[in-house]
């Protein structure tokens with residue numbers, strides 16, 4: 001398997017899952033700043049121009065964070081990345097979809113790429129402020145859902161890998177103070193050996 005990723009991007013959530021699984025895999029860095037995701041070498045693999053992109057052992061390509069995370073969990077049951085119970089599975093997918101589709105795509109994309117939301121440069125601050133509002137609302141929702149729990153659905157699951165990457169963006173990039181349960185979850189995640197290995201490999205470790 002080969003993970004195509006950019007250090008510090010949302011792909012870090014998939015990278016940490018590969019470390020949790022512990023089977024050999026390759027990585028290939030994609031330089032998003034230089035626009036490598038729009039060049040034929042990358043678009044011939046993933047025409048969506050996005051990381052994470054997973055090239056599987058049979059050569060087939062899987063994209064979209066939730067799909068990759070779900071497939072990794074289902075094909076590596078020994079790693080216990082998804083509970084067996086259908087209700088808990090649905091809760092994990094529910095949380096992961098909210099993180100990716102709302103907190104990241106609606107919130108952070110406004111902060112990182114305001115020009116995608118308005119052609120008018122004068123709108124930039126307002127677009128970013130709206131993005132931060134969406135992210136903060138998401139954090140409040142996740143914080144409530146973590147109350148009295150170590151991880152989102154009880155034991156560690158793929159949903160925690162998703163929550164971790166947006167917590168990382170909030171804490172390390174925006175220098176925000178995370179709400180208490182998210183801050184404790186972020187700390188708990190940082191203490192996992194698999195997360196530490198991923199952080200080292202991506203050059204993100206403090």
Ligand SMILES: N[C@@H](CCC(=O)N[C@@H](CS)C(=O)NCC(=O)O)C(=O)O
Pocket residue numbers: 009010011032037049050051052063064065066100
């Ligand atoms: N919906 C996609 C989002 C992936 C995504 O937005 N990736 C960002 C990095 S965090 C990216 O590759 N951006 C490059 C670009 O849009 O040019 C997923 O769930 O995997």
